[in-house]
Amino acid sequence: MHFSLITKIAIATSIVLLVCMVVFTQLNFNNLQKLMIENAVADSDRLSETIISSTHNQMLENNLFGVFQMINEVGKQKGVIHIRLISKTGRIIHSTDENEVGRLLDKKTEACNMCHESETPQVDVSSMNRSRFFKDSNGQEVMGLAKAIYNSEKCYTAACHFHPESFKILGVLDVITSLQPMRELMESYRYKLGAVTVLIIAAIWASITFFMMIFVNSPIKQLLYQIKMLSKGELDGTVPTFSSYELAVLSDSFNRMTQNLRKARSELEDWAHTLELRVEDRTNELKKVQNQLVRSEKLASLGELVAGIAHEINNPLTGILMYASLVQHDDKLNPALKSDLAIIVRETERCARIVNGLLDFSREKSPKKKLSSIPAIMNATLSLVKSQSIFLNINIVTEFAADLQEISVDPNLIEQVLVNMVLNAGQSMHDGGDLHLRINNSEDNKFIVIEIADQGCGIPEDNLKKIFDPFFTTKENKGTGLGLSVSYGIIESHGGRIEVQSEVGKGTTFTILLPVDQETTTNDARNKPAGELVPDDHI
Structure with a gap:
């Protein structure tokens, strides 16, 4: 048998x-019973006190007939079983039950033991201790x-009495x-x-059933209905916000879940479409990536080819440059030819620079590393280039x-890279x-990050993919197009990389x-620089 939630609650x-x-x-019944028993004891105690007080004068006059008659009359009241008068020696002097008159009671009986618990009888005992139930x-x-009937002054001074003053109790009135x-009454109360x-x-x-139907059962039915629809x-569909806080939180969570499922389904559909x-x-x-690998292989082959060509060209160029210089400074030379020889020397030197660039490109230089300060290398670079005319209108x-900490690099090669970068920026x-030159730490402190940011003409997007290719240049009649390629190789030989952004x-x-x-x-590099920059100086 299955019970509903409301029935279970x-x-x-x-x-x-x-x-x-x-x-x-x-607990209430026990307390009430205790109070009623105490009240019954108090009533019996008052009844006994009333009898003793009413018969006091008759006792003083030794009018036992009047005393007995009074006891008999009281004994006829509703609820009173019988009353007996007991002397101090334990003999029943009078009783509403005539059969027990004259009988001698033992001190161990229930009517006497509350005072005779010890050899010395107690004179004053509480009403509860004087009561017994049977x-x-x-x-x-x-x-x-x-x-107890006490021996008062009127008793032991009366002419008709023979009780001495030393007697404390004259007798006992026992009311049942x-x-x-x-x-x-207790059963009726129960x-x-x-x-x-x-x-x-x-x-x-x-x-409980009524309020659960309103505040719990109805909202849960709505929620279950939406769950069934959701399973289909x-x-x-959405669940309305309920008045109860807990159910309101539940409905809000369900609606958010439904919204997230809709969003996920929409994303899956978009993913399928795209x-x-x-x-x-x-x-x-x-x-x-494949093209890049092919390009790398081609560059390696080109490097080997370039190295052979450069070596073959370098020797004749050296001879041409040497003899042209000697002839240029010969006093016997016709002055009209000196300008032509100057052109030969300049172009030969230019060819020599191209050949040196080709050699640098073709051979992989092994960095001679030592602990160096990158800011110090940057300052040395600036001391070499800042005096050039292209930096007259540029604020560095x-x-x-x-x-920043010192790192293990080849300072000469890094300086070569920085000189090339700074000159390109200035040009x-x-x-x-x-021209902003920034040096700081990466977020994970695994890299020193150098930024060279200019406000120049920028590089077109099509050229950004080619700037590190050998022999690519945008300078007309200037440069060999090997500077960035060589710089790229130097940085790679140090385990680093170069990135560029331009507009x-x-x-x-x-x-x-x-x-x-x-x-x-x-591959372990992270390209997002971090660290608070501190202005160093302005050039």
Whole structure:
């Protein structure tokens, strides 16, 4: 058998409430019973006191007939079983039950032991200790209360009495009353309390069921309906916001989940639509990588070819340059020919520079590394190039981080790279401007990052892919197109890399990353620079 959530909660609540009510009822019943017994003892005590007070004068006059008649009359009251008057020696002087008159009671009996617990009888005993509960010969539950009759001054000074002053107690009045009315009242109270408990549980059950139907069952049904629709692929439905905080959070979470599922499904659909395009893009990327590998192989072959050609050309160029220089400075030379010889010397020197560039490109120089300061190398570079005429209208701004450490590099090769980069930047700034030179640490502190940012003419996007190719140059009749290729090789030999960003008309930024640990490969590099720059100086 399966019970609904409301039924389970109602049953659990009712069981807990029933246990609490039973415990409360029992405690309340016990306390009430104790109070009623105390009240019954107090009533019997007052009845005994009334009898003793009413018969006091008759006792002083030794009018025993009047005393006995008074006891008999009181004994006829409702609830009084019988009353007996006991002397201090334990003999029953009078009783409403004539059969026990004259009988001598033992001190161990219930009527006497509250005072005779020890050899010395107690004079003052509390009413509760003087009461006793038992069943009479008819099986009826009764209560007995013994009340001591004390020897007052009027008693031992009266002419008719013979009790000396040393006697403290003259006798005992024992009153036995029925507890049946009290028990009937307690049973009636028990039934009424049980009925009230059942009514309270029924009312709470009905209230819980009603409010659970409104605040829990109805929202859960709506939520279950939307979950079923969701399992069928219907993602457009939403659950209304409920008044209960917990259910409101649940509905909000469900709506967010539905929204995320819609978004995910939309992304999957978009992915399916664009998967072919992405595959094509990846194919193009692979083709680019393949082309780059082919280009690297071609460059290696070209380097070997260039090395052979350069060696073959270098020797005749040396001879031409030497003899042309000798002839140029010969006094016998016709002055009209000196200008022609100057052209020969200049062009020969230019050819020699091209050949040297070819040799630098063809052979891989092994860096002679030592711990060096990159800012110091940059300052040495600036001392070499800043006096050139191209930097007259250029404001060179250096920003070096304060916490830079020395790294193991070949300072001469790095200086060669920086000279080339700075000169290229200066040559691109025809109208002057600011040339920013920044050196800082990468975010992971694994690289020293050098930025050379100019405000020159910029490089077209088509040329950005070619600037590191050998013999590529945008300078007409100037340069060999080997400077950036050689620089690229030097940085790679240090385990670093060069990156470039440019925008036509706004300028170009070259970023050089040199690893702090020279064993770090280029693939481990991170190209986002970090570190707070500290202005160093302005040139």
